[in-house]
Amino acid sequence: xxxxxxxxxxxxxxxxxxxxxxxxxxxxxxxxxxxxxxxxxxxxxxxxxxxxxxxxxxxxxxxxxxxxxxxxxxxxxxxxxxxxxxxxxxxxxxxxxxxxxxxxxxxxxxxxxxxxxxxxxxxxxxxxxxxxxxxxxxxxxxxxxxxxxxxxxxxxxxxxxxxxxxxxxxxxxxxxxxxxxxxxxxxxxxxxxxxxxxxxxxxxxxxxxxxxxxxxxxxxxxxxxxxxxxxxxxxxxxxxxxxxxxxxxxxxxxxxxxxxxxxxxxxxxxxxxxxxxxxxxxxxxxxxxxxxxxxxxxxxxxxxxxxxxxxxxxxxxxxxxxxxxxxxxxxxxxxxxxxxxxxxxxxxxxxxxxxxxxxxxxxxxxxxxxxxxxxxxxxxxxxxxxxxxxxxxxxxxxxxxxxxxxxxxxxxxxxxxxxxxxxxxxxxxxxxxxxxxxxxxxxxxxxxxxxxxxxxxxxxxxxxx
Numbered sequence: 001x002x003x004x005x006x007x008x009x010x011x012x013x014x015x016x017x018x019x020x021x022x023x024x025x026x027x028x029x030x031x032x033x034x035x036x037x038x039x040x041x042x043x044x045x046x047x048x049x050x051x052x053x054x055x056x057x058x059x060x061x062x063x064x065x066x067x068x069x070x071x072x073x074x075x076x077x078x079x080x081x082x083x084x085x086x087x088x089x090x091x092x093x094x095x096x097x098x099x100x101x102x103x104x105x106x107x108x109x110x111x112x113x114x115x116x117x118x119x120x121x122x123x124x125x126x127x128x129x130x131x132x133x134x135x136x137x138x139x140x141x142x143x144x145x146x147x148x149x150x151x152x153x154x155x156x157x158x159x160x161x162x163x164x165x166x167x168x169x170x171x172x173x174x175x176x177x178x179x180x181x182x183x184x185x186x187x188x189x190x191x192x193x194x195x196x197x198x199x200x201x202x203x204x205x206x207x208x209x210x211x212x213x214x215x216x217x218x219x220x221x222x223x224x225x226x227x228x229x230x231x232x233x234x235x236x237x238x239x240x241x242x243x244x245x246x247x248x249x250x251x252x253x254x255x256x257x258x259x260x261x262x263x264x265x266x267x268x269x270x271x272x273x274x275x276x277x278x279x280x281x282x283x284x285x286x287x288x289x290x291x292x293x294x295x296x297x298x299x300x301x302x303x304x305x306x307x308x309x310x311x312x313x314x315x316x317x318x319x320x321x322x323x324x325x326x327x328x329x330x331x332x333x334x335x336x337x338x339x340x341x342x343x344x345x346x347x348x349x350x351x352x353x354x355x356x357x358x359x360x361x362x363x364x365x366x367x368x369x370x371x372x373x374x375x376x377x378x379x380x381x382x383x384x385x386x387x388x389x390x391x392x393x394x395x396x397x398x399x400x401x402x403x404x405x406x407x408x409x410x411x412x413x414x415x416x417x418x419x420x421x422x423x424x425x426x427x428x429x430x431x432x433x434x435x436x437x438x439x440x441x442x443x444x445x446x447x448x449x450x451x452x453x454x455x456x457x458x459x460x461x462x463x464x465x
Contacts, residue, residue: 003047005126013042017049024052029060042099044094047128052103054132083354083381085116089123090296091303096120097129118154127157138167139206145171156188162458164188180254199454228437231324238262257293269301271344295334310343314360337370346375350382361390384420388392391427399427418444418451427458434461 006014020035036053040046085099098121100137103113114133121130134151141147148171155164168185175181242259249255260275276294305323309316335352342348353368373382383406390399403424410417425440438461444451445458 003074003091003126004043004045005011006046006048007042009046013039013046016042020049024056029056032056033060037105044097045123045129050129050132054104054108056248057385059106060268075246082110082113082116085113089267090117090300093120093123097124097376106416107412111140114123118150122150122154124159127154130154131158142349143171143174145175145178145181151182152184156191161191161257163423183254206370234264235262239266251282252281260293260297262298264297264300267304269297269304269358272297291338298330298334299327302330328355332359346372346378350375350378353382353385357385357389362393365389380410380416380420384416384423387423387427391423391430394430396427400424400431403427418448422454424451425454 008015010015015040016035020032020039023029023032023035031039032052033056036049037429039049040053043049045095056142082100085096085103088099089096089323091441097117100113100117100120103110103124107113114137118130118133118137121127121133131151133155134147134154137147138144138151145424147168152164152167155161155167165188168181170177171311178272186293239259239262242255242262244254246252246259256275256279259272259391260272263269264273274294275295276290277289280294302323306320309319309323313319332352332355335348337350338345338348350366350372351374353426355369356362356365368385369389373386375382384401387399387402387406390396390402403420407417407420407424410420419445421440425437428434428437428440438458441454441457441461444454449455
């Protein structure tokens with residue numbers, strides 16, 4: 001998929017964008033941000049609008065009196081939008097982009113949101129859009145190895161192969177014995193050779209026609225491997241090539257993992273999992289990323305089973321319930337095992353609490369969220385979930401106290417704070433404290449009249465006076 005230009009857009013979207021540009025030039029940043037958000041929601045691949053939106057976000061944050069505090073807390077902001085974005089990243093990357101952008105509208109220095117946006121944009125096939133966030137992330141932490149590799153790949157996919165090579169070369173100087181970095185750099189060099197035709201190396205005498213042809217063939221294979229949307233023939237050919245190489249290099253774990261991913265793309269999940277299990281049986285099998293890859297493959301198999309169901313079948317609804325129940329049970333068990341394996345990792349405990357909450361196992365969820373709140377990056381989100389657990393059990397006084405605690409610590413008025421206030425108002429209504437409830441709703445009304453049904457609640461209150 002490719003990014004779009006202005007002339008490729010419908011007339012009404014072009015009009016919206018031109019109004020946004022005019023608002024930006026007049027320094028009406030709030031209005032520009034609203035219009036640009038509408039534009040990118042309707043046309044996610046429109047690069048110019050996305051770039052201008054980032055400029056508006058940053059300029060607005062710089063002028064805000066809370067700008068410095070936002071930068072300090074950027075990695076700690078865990079909004080509901082961002083949590084949902086992570087959940088749908090694999091299945092609907094465009095939706096994940098939109099949700100991550102909402103988090104960036106609230107705080108453009110939210111590095112977690114930038115990571116989700118970049119990964120979603122790459123998954124959707126928009127490398128130039130991904131670079132808008134990768135540039136920010138890499139400038140913040142240029143020594144992050146995995147980030148550098150992702151950044152270099154995005155640069156290469158966007159046609160900036162030489163810059164990608166520079167990124168990896170600089171990091172390789174710091175980690176000269178890292179074989180994965182060296183291989184990534186070699187891959188990019190091969191792609192550049194193909195792009196340039198190899199003529200410069202030929203003229204200088206440092207390469208032959210045989211070298212060029214060999215590098216070009218390698219680059220073609222690598223380019224096929226990097227594409228998000230591969231044709232069936234290209235994927236089949238890569239699988240055949242990798243199967244032959246595995247016979248010659250049975251200990252090449254990187255190759256095994258690549259083969260597993262190709263099988264998963266072909267929806268041959270059993271073979272994909274068999275490849276992952278071969279890696280898991282080695283000394284490298286303790287890599288947490290391997291556990292995540294296996295879990296994601298199994299979840300993709302569940303999603304594939306759901307997609308294969310016939311909606312017209314008489315037992316369709318029953319089969320959907322069965323598969324979704326099995327998927328939920330797997331997620332719970334897999335996360336429980338990770339909690340046991342990494343008992344001090346409070347991020348995993350928060351994830352486990354979410355799954356327990358969704359399964360209706362509120363007592364167990366409460367225990368996990370009570371532990372997870374000790375993680376400063378998850379504290380407010382954990383308190384929000386705790387309050388929801390208490391409210392569902394009709395412990396409204398506990399829910400209200402928990403939400404009030406979260407609100408005292410929530411200094412930025414973003415979507416997460418709106419949700420906390422809304423839940424507090426609802427809990428206070430359940431307690432019969434109408435005046436206190438309406439005060440919570442009024443705080444939202446003052447800044448966002450369109451949020452849920454707060455307008456109806458506030459206006460009905462005033463009409464009754």
